[in-house]
């Protein structure tokens with residue numbers, strides 16, 4: 305298929321133009337952008353579309369999402385991460401979700417992503433209580449069918465969750481502790497076998513799906529698993545995607561478990577490199593930040609999730625100045641509670657303005673768009689493949705209507721995209737040279753049928769799930785106690801608004 309978009313307003317996000325728009329034709333041949341420039345010749349058999357009223361920009365890259373949470377959007381409020389996880393990732397009593405529900409749940413995430421302009425995502429599939437290849441298969445089938453570019457992980461955790469929480473052994477009663485440790489986690493070898501099988505089955509499928517390596521967190525896996533997973537990630541050149549220092553409790557965890565910061569711990573294991581993406585990266589010390597910059601690591605910044613769970617505010621400017629690659633993520637659909645990337649883009653641009661009165665250090669619209677496109681692509685090991693409208697790049701892009709409410713009247717295009725646009729102006733979304741959304745609807749699936757079936761199955765599932773939540777409330781008082789204990793710790797890192805002497809610049 306060859307398509308020539310005539311006279312579009314191009315926001316290329318390439319090295320030359322970055323977020324400076326210009327008028328040009330864009331030629332798409334098969335799955336790639338072939339040429340960008342004025343008055344391009346029409347190749348034989350090409351479809352020519354007048355794009356005079358269109359902005360064309362690279363599709364947004366969601367650098368961190370968990371499809372597991374898709375059934376829990378709008379379900380929880382006013383809980384910090386560790387107390388929220390008791391409900392959204394329960395320790396006791398949970399049975400695996402049916403493969404059909406996993407498939408529909410995946411379509412829901414894909415639908416919300418594509419319709420809001422995200423053409424690529426990294427789904428850290430934390431399937432609870434444990435992940436089978438059949439469940440992972442349902443995730444890959446979902447993303448394959450809906451047409452999005454997806455990087456999906458296996459659920460890599462090989463310590464009982466309770467043993468990743470500081471002070472748990474002192475605070476929890478023995479019987480509850482024993483129950484929480486009851487389910488044997490997989491061994492390192494079992495995880496490696498699972499990942500090798502998943503790489504063989506899925507990595508590269510349909511020219512847009514990848515299996516990626518994502519040990520859940522340095523407090524949730526053993527050393528040997530971390531080292532072996534990193535080797536596997538190097539062999540297959542996938543991202544090495546890890547939750548690091550999302551909360552103050554995790555900062556305390558580093559000190560309690562390893563006597564150092566969690567970044568220092570990862571560094572000692574030799575697993576920090578330019579393949580590493582740290583999800584969140586909030587409670588970092590200055591030297592952690594410098595080290596991440598040195599190795600060329602990425603941070604997937606999730607501003608909405610961090611606000612919702614009261615986790616704190618990542619040090620955007622310090623990270624950028626240190627040379628850390630910044631990418632943007634929605635995080636899971638329960639801590640956000642959606643996968644809409646235009647919301648994330650706007651939040652990222654706004655949030656850091658309140659952390660520093662020095663207004664010249666605030667993120668610019670262009671920088672935020674860079675993080676949402678090129679930064680995300682680099683984090684996903686897709687640099688040079690996606691994230692720009694330029695020859696040789698995959699044809700993953702969004703067309704927006706310049707005559708829409710959001711673009712009327714038109715001032716600065718980048719600022720409109722960051723501060724005004726909510727996805728309403730999107731007329732088409734293309735992935736891998738194929739239109740996948742037109743006029744607000746996904747083209748490759750029957751949206752209404754998916755939503756109808758999902759509503760029925762989700763209602764049954766959530767009815768059973770409510771009993772699981774009740775069962776896991778047994779942990780709540782002890783987790784609340786641990787939370788308060790960590791909250792009172794003095795770490796010399798200020799990333800938290802509204803807490804004791806911790807407001808940046810407000811102490």
Ligand SMILES: [Zn+2]
Nearest residue numbers: 547583635636
């Ligand atoms: Zn996460």
